[in-house]
Amino acid sequence: MSEEIKDNMTNTNGADVTHTAAETADSDVTYYTLEEVKTHNKRTDAWLIIHDKVYNITSFLAEHPGGEDVLMAQAGTDATVSFEDVGHSKDARAMLINYYIGELKMDDREDGTKLVDNMVNTCHSCSCCGYHVSILHAGAQVSLSPDAVSSHSFCLEALTCLTNPPH
Numbered sequence: 001m002s003e004e005i006k007d008n009m010t011n012t013n014g015a016d017v018t019h020t021a022a023e024t025a026d027s028d029v030t031y032y033t034l035e036e037v038k039t040h041n042k043r044t045d046a047w048l049i050i051h052d053k054v055y056n057i058t059s060f061l062a063e064h065p066g067g068e069d070v071l072m073a074q075a076g077t078d079a080t081v082s083f084e085d086v087g088h089s090k091d092a093r094a095m096l097i098n099y100y101i102g103e104l105k106m107d108d109r110e111d112g113t114k115l116v117d118n119m120v121n122t123c124h125s126c127s128c129c130g131y132h133v134s135i136l137h138a139g140a141q142v143s144l145s146p147d148a149v150s151s152h153s154f155c156l157e158a159l160t161c162l163t164n165p166p167h
């Protein structure tokens with residue numbers, strides 16, 4: 001990545017958030033294991049995972065409009081499903097960048113089956129997340145663009161439909 005086209009965005013944690021691991025193999029991306037994230041579960045040191053990205057939310061606890069306790073209940077865990085289940089606004093999603101510190105190690109990412117199960121449980125409130133979601137479904141990699149996500153109910157039917165178009 002050349003310096004000319006690198007847009008240096010730095011968040012409040014000092015992390016370079018210009019490119020994520022999903023986009024590049026930049027060596028400056030920090031990867032964390034699930035075991036390490038789990039240890040950051042205190043009010044003075046709280047991390048969580050949303051969509052395979054790791055966030056240090058310690059400074060956000062007192063500011064969270066939904067309250068500190070709901071965040072602490074997720075501290076040290078993968079909060080993706082809880083985060084999506086609430087139906088957070090686009091503004092809320094845009095705030096995530098402020099707390100980004102790195103990526104969940106590839107080995108520790110959810111397998112497709114588990115993720116699909118979770119999505120089935122929460123599909124009623126995930127109709128427009130605006131995220132590029134990439135999951136493993138039926139052994140094949142399925143990618144949903146933000147448009148696809150917003151134009152489909154974000155549920156197993158939509159994923160199945162995209163994977164196996166109707167005949």
Ligand code: HEM
Pocket residue numbers: 055057060064065066067070071074079082083086087088089090091092093095096099
């Ligand atoms: C860093 C991660 C998070 C950010 C930046 C964030 C941000 C926000 C914001 C801005 C709101 C106001 C409503 C909106 O704009 O959507 C909100 C509400 C809320 N959030 Fe979060 N949130 C985060 C994580 C979570 C997690 C993990 C949970 C777990 C359940 C959660 C539960 C809630 C609840 C219950 C509300 C109140 C919803 C309501 O009153 O209708 N949030 N959050």
